Amino acid sequence: MIRFIETEDLLHIRNEVLREGRLTPDECRFPTDKIDGAFHLGYFVEDELVCVTSLFPQGYGTFTGLGYQLRGMATLELHRGKGYGNKLVNFAVIYLRKLGANYVWCNARKKAAKFYHDCGFEIVSDEFEVTGIGPHYVMYLKIQ
Numbered sequence: 377m378i379r380f381i382e383t384e385d386l387l388h389i390r391n392e393v394l395r396e397g398r399l400t401p402d403e404c405r406f407p408t409d410k411i412d413g414a415f416h417l418g419y420f421v422e423d424e425l426v427c428v429t430s431l432f433p434q435g436y437g438t439f440t441g442l443g444y445q446l447r448g449m450a451t452l453e454l455h456r457g458k459g460y461g462n463k464l465v466n467f468a469v470i471y472l473r474k475l476g477a478n479y480v481w482c483n484a485r486k487k488a489a490k491f492y493h494d495c496g497f498e499i500v501s502d503e504f505e506v507t508g509i510g511p512h513y514v515m516y517l518k519i520q
């Protein structure tokens with residue numbers, strides 16, 4: 377089941393999955409977590425939060441229209457490959473369409489590019505390095 381959640385609900389998953397448990401929950405906050413229009417989604421399995429993502433009203437580069445950035449996409453290791461991440465992104469896209477968004481984009485880890493591609497995203501940048509994390513692409517999905 378998918379629910380809207382608060383930043384505080386997901387910090388432990390960001391830490392465990394995206395920062396290898398190296399940070400405190402507070403250090404896993406993004407500066408945009410509480411901006412107007414930001415929202416956070418969680419996939420629950422029997423009341424356990426297992427997959428999260430966050431959406432921020434922020435455009436990319438020179439792209440026109442209302443853009444949202446998808447960030448902090450993470451599924452607990454035990455629950456990967458079950459389609460939860462795909463369902464969460466699809467839910468986000470349907471909700472963004474209702475909000476009038478034109479597109480959604482993300483800085484995708486190279487390792488996760490196939491996951492985003494399967495969700496309908498395409499690569500729109502050269503490969504670039506994020507220090508301490510590894511190679512990335514900007515990926516984009518047109519909504520309307």
Ligand SMILES: CC(C)(COP(=O)(O)OP(=O)(O)OC[C@H]1O[C@@H](n2cnc3c(N)ncnc32)[C@H](O)[C@@H]1OP(=O)(O)O)[C@@H](O)C(=O)NCCC(=O)NCCS
Pocket residue numbers: 393394427449450451452455456457458459460461462463483484485487488490491494
């Ligand atoms: C990337 C990530 C969020 C994907 O989450 P997920 O919940 O495993 O995603 P899905 O299950 O929807 O899709 C992942 C894979 O499972 C497959 N899959 C989808 N539905 C499935 C199902 N019902 N049963 C089995 N497998 C399924 C997909 O085809 C995909 O296959 P792939 O391994 O060949 O790419 C997760 O792997 C993760 O947290 N990785 C570490 C952090 C990370 O890299 N985050 C992205 C930062 S940009």
